[in-house]
Every structure is written in structure tokens, then in C-alpha cells.
Amino acid sequence: MEENKPWALVADVLGEGGHLQALAHVLQQHFTIICHRDFLKDPALHGPKVQALLMWKYLPAAEPALLRLLPALRVVSSGGVGIDHLDVAFINSLGVKVANTPGVVADATADLAMTLLLASARQLLEGHRIARDPMTLSLPQDLMGHEVTGATLGIVGMGEVGYKVAQRSKGFDMEVMYHNRNRRSREEEQAVGATYCQSLDELLRRSDFLVVAVKLTPDTVGLIGRRELSLMKRSATLVNVSRGVVVDQEALVRALRAGTIRAAALDVTHPEPLPRDHPLLRLPNALITPHMGINTYATARRILQRVVDNAAAAVRGLPVPNEVTRPNL
Secondary structure, three states, X not given: OHHHOOEEEEOHHHOOOOOOHHHHHHHHOOOEEEEHHHHOOOHHHHHHHEXXXXXXXXXXXXXXXXXXXXOOOOXXXXXXXXXXXXXXXXXXXXXXXXXXXXXXOHHHXXXXXXXXXXXXXOOHHHHHHHHHOOOOOOOOOOOOOOOOOOOEEEEEOOOHHHHHHHHHHHHHOOEEEEXXXXXXXXXXXXXXXXXXXXXXXXXXXXXXXXXXXXXXXXXXXXXXXXXXXXXXXXXXXXXXXXXXXXXXXXXXXXXXXXXXXXXXXXXXXXXXXXXXXXXXXXXXXXXXXXXXXXXXXXXXXXXHHHHHHHHHHHXXXXXXXXXXXXXXX
């Protein structure tokens, strides 16, 4: 019965009237859910009931002020792989477990990385604008794109997402090179036809398209900055599906304006969304999408199911399948 289910606090997007209401039944199988906005109407009443905080795209934010209102909390279960938005050490200090959802976002994110690469290379948005423009009376002959087939693809970060991007690039006969903290096995490299670059600088110099798919750590903040952009080909395109702060956005604006690189295609920025007067939004050679890499119904369902499975295990006192035990680096 509903009253016997443990309570879970969820983002408003997942609750009554939320954009993902169609998937709420995944949560309701195991939990009585309460939306953040309803929780805030009477935290003293609802707080002692909540045993699980279920996060979707960083919300509800697991901030100390909120966590201290949840004395019965057993777990913070976050959708997605990254944990840079979580103070794991602090949450654990409250006797609360932390979990994430590795292994379920890579396909959708890699799909979007290739979508951004192709759309930027072939000037898809400009073509769409011209085709729909009521003033268009004849089709332009000078809307030229850049060849993807046979081009050199550089991948920075050959984790789950990076490897999936390499798999997809085989269909375009791309020459795949990658730079990663740890080299993949020879068998894994051969499976996608990838060549390891010990030096990031070498990868930057040789890539026609550079896909950034690293995890956010202190070492990757500002990884692609003025110096790195200056090493890239003037005809190169930067694709970022990792985190916005991995790329120095001021340096990127200057590089795009000066023609240091040809274009950028970004699913992530900092902040999100960008201020409406941000110069990146006015550059014709910058394609920006609203952090939608995981936004497919199938992926959302898999993420939510994993979020629920992790939380249900924690509430029952069972081993948490995807528990995050290390503190933030």
C-alpha cells in the first residue's frame, strides 16, 4: 500500500505535472514521492518521512541546508555518472549513502556528440534557416560544409562516452586518435581503429574534429584553454559533451572570432543556461544545445530505474549496486 512505501524527495520535473510525469510510475513502484516544491511548503511535516533523495539533472540540489531538513535520509541517488555536484564526504558524514548511474548514459551522449559534429560540419542549422526563410527564392550554391568521411577525429577522454563516439565514427571511415589518462587495451583500440596519443598537444594538432568527453575533476577544469585552442587546425571543430568548465569559454570566444578554429559545437556550457547576452550565443560558428545529451525516453527510463534500484537497496539496508564511496577529489 502507498502508506507503507518509503518516502522519496524528487525534482519537480518528475512529479505531478512535471515534464517526465510519464516516467513517474518507475519511482512510484517503490516510493511515495513528494516534489521539492510541495516539500518546501511544510518541511517540518515532510522532512522526517523522507528516506531517499532522488536527483535528476542535479535537482533537488543536495545542499547542506536541504539535507539537514531530512533526519531520516538514507541515500542520495543521483541520475548520471558525474558526481561533481555532490559533496560526497559531507553527505557520508551524515550517515547517508551516495549512488550514481554509470553505464546507462553513454550511448545517448555519444549519439549527440556525433549529431553535433555532423550538424556543425554540414552547416545544418544555417541550411534549415535558409530553407524555411520566407525570403528564400532560390537555393544558395555556396553553403559549403566540411567533409566528415575520412577526417581525423580526436577524442579527449576515452571512457564510456569517448569509446562509444569512436565506435560511431567507424561508419564514417574516420581516422580515430585519442588521449586519455589511461591507455585502452590493444584489443579495444583495434576494435574501433583508434590510435593512442601520449601527448594531448599532438592530438590537438592533428584533429579535424575534437570531441571532449572527459569527466570533470580538478585536473580537467580549463583543460582546453587559449594555448590548447591555438594548437588546433584553423579548419578544426571543437565538440564538448563533458562539462562546460572543461573549456575556457572566454578563450573559446576569442578563438572563434579570430578564426583560430573553424567552429564549436557544445552541449554543455558554464553556467547553464548562459546569460542571454553571452557572446557565444551571438557567434555564427558556435552551435549550442541545452545539455540534452541524455534526453531520450529510453535513456531517461534506464537512468530512473537505476536511481530507484540504488535507493531502494539503501533504504532496505542492502548493498547499493552503484554506491559512490570515494570523497570528491
